Structures are given as structure tokens and as C-alpha cells.
Amino acid sequence: MAGPEPYLADPVDLAALLKKPATDVQLLAALRAASRRFRGQVRHPVSLVTDDTVFLDGTGKAVLHLPAAPVRRVTAVEVDGQALEGVKVRRQAGLLLHPAGCWPEWAEITVTYDHGLDPIPEDVAEVVVDQARVIYRTDPAIQQITTGTESVSFAATAAVGITEQWRAAVEAHRLNRGDDA
Template sequence: MAALPALATVADLAAALGRTFTPAQEAQAQALLEQASSVVRAYLRLDITRATTTDTFTMRRADPALHLCGGVITLPQRPVVDIASVLIDGVARHDWWQEGNEVLVRSWAWEQPPAAHRPPQVTVSYTHGWDPVPDDIRAVVLQAANRALVNPSQLRAETVGGESVTYLVPNGGEALGVLLGELEKRALRRYKILSGTVRVRGR
């Protein structure tokens, strides 16, 4: 699997700081942006950048109080932009529809083989993520990378707008690399429960 690109560029960071980097500083900035992007992705559990993925999931029974269908598959990457195909146990299906990041299968005979012995395996090919990266996500990546660039030893705490923000630093004082502060996590939080995605009907 190819490495995911940084969520902001060295040019973005240079423009935000109003400065020009030397070649050595550009390399350092690129490394820090890649670290910051990995930290943001890990926090959100999302790839963020637009991509197409084919993956296999275990279908679960639908909750009658939530879904009027036979089975449900939850896609981990959001937002879901398009679903190209849905295969259940290797067979293409068209009796499905999308709601948010869930694929709903119209009907399924759970009490008959093979579902009676094991849950169906569903292979979904879908496009997900943002293009371009949202400005607030990019801003958090730039801020986190810049903090590590200008303060490599990492502050233990600072006060921003009357609110204390703490950065984790080992007892020995050595830097941990790029970390997210509480205000940055708060700015990203809305992406952890995104619901407004494109709706696609099975064909």
C-alpha cells in the first residue's frame, strides 16, 4: 500500500510563516508535515485524502428499529463519495443502497446456508475522502508541524485565550515529535462523526 500524502505542503507552511526555507529546512518541514498528517489521521481514523478502496467486510443483521433491510455493512472511510460495486460472498449484488457510510442490503436469508453457518462476506469498492483537504484540517497540520519546527523541545503547557493547553513531554525532557493539543483536537472533532455524505443507489 502506497504511503498517504501529507495533508499540507512545504509551500503552505512557508506561506503561513511568511518565510523562505533553505533546502535543509524544506526537508525538515516535509518530515514534520508528514508526521503531523499521520497524527491527524490516527486521531480521526480516516485517510482524509480522496482515494478508491476495495475491501471486504462482515455483514451484520439490521436492527429493525434503525434499518428496514436485510443486512448492513459499515464503511470505515468517510465521507463516502461513490460506491462502484458490492459483492456478497463473491457474487455481485444490486439490491443495495447507501445511507451515510453504511451499505444497506435489501434482503438476506439469515436462517439458510451459508449465512446460517457464518455471516456473509461483503466486498465493496468505494471512493472516499476529500479533494481538496478541508481548510481546518490543513490548518491543524500546519500548526502542529510549525510548533515542532520552532519549538523542538516541546512546551509542557501554555495558555491560549485563557485556556491551558498541555503537550505531553517525557520526564527526561526529550521531544516526542509532533503532537496535537486539546484545542487542535477540538477543531478536528466534528470530523469523527461526519454524517452528511453523498447518497448512491445500487444499480
């Protein structure tokens, strides 16, 4: 499997805001952290992944949810090791429809496919850069030192919150909304 790129935004965009070189190690670490946070909240890699193989359990239902979307191409589907032809794909939603009705329960379904976005949507890149800028500027200073019975406290590190733009981008790109209950 060719995995996703480490960043969901161009380091040059963050570098321009911070007036730092795009190769700055701290800048790249902040961009990687913001990208990881976004991917975690939307529950998929977002960027293009090719030849990804996933193992799913049969559900007894006609539709099978893939763990990432949009689906660019499905190269193989197997049910308990046997190739299955004629599977229909809902690309944007990441759904597979069994050609004979239902995916057998307790079956192991193996799917090899390409998924994700290339290029990364502008709304995603923008909020990732904004979050990375905040992460970069957050001071990871020591908050408290205790020695024996003496304790000294320093100013607390600023929390990295989210903006309304972040919330909207996450909601727009998140998968598997049905398991929020």
C-alpha cells in the same frame, strides 16, 4: 487503490510560517507526521482515495459501516463473491443499507468505492500546519547519557500536545464514534 496524498496541508503554508523553503526535508517530514497523526485520530485517510477495496464481515444487521467516508462512489458490492445490486448508500456517514433487509452474518462483504475529501477542509489544513510547525521546532535532542556508574541528563524534549482547534477538527471529522466505550 490510489492512496491518499501524504500531506493534509500545503507545504507552502507551513514554509511561510517557518520562513523555510517548501522543499525543506525537515519541514516535509513534520508535515507528513502531523498528517499521519490527524489521520490516525480520525480513523480514516481524510483525503480522496479512489478504487479502494475493503473486506468486511456481515453483521446480521441492515446497516454496514464502511471504514472511511464520505463515500463519493460505490462501484461494486459482493457478498461471498456474488455481486449485490440495489445497495443504498448514506454518503456522509459511510453506511451501506442492504436491499433485502440484513447483511448476512459470517459473510464476507467486498466493497469497492471512492471516498474522502477533495479539497481538504480548511479546518483540517490549519490544524495540521499548526501541529507540523510545533513538530518542526521540537528538539529531538538526547535526554540522558549513562556510562558505567556516571549519568548526565540534559533538558527534556518538549512534548507535542494538541490545541482546542485540533481537538475540535478531529471530533468534526472522526468516524466510528460508537466504539469509544
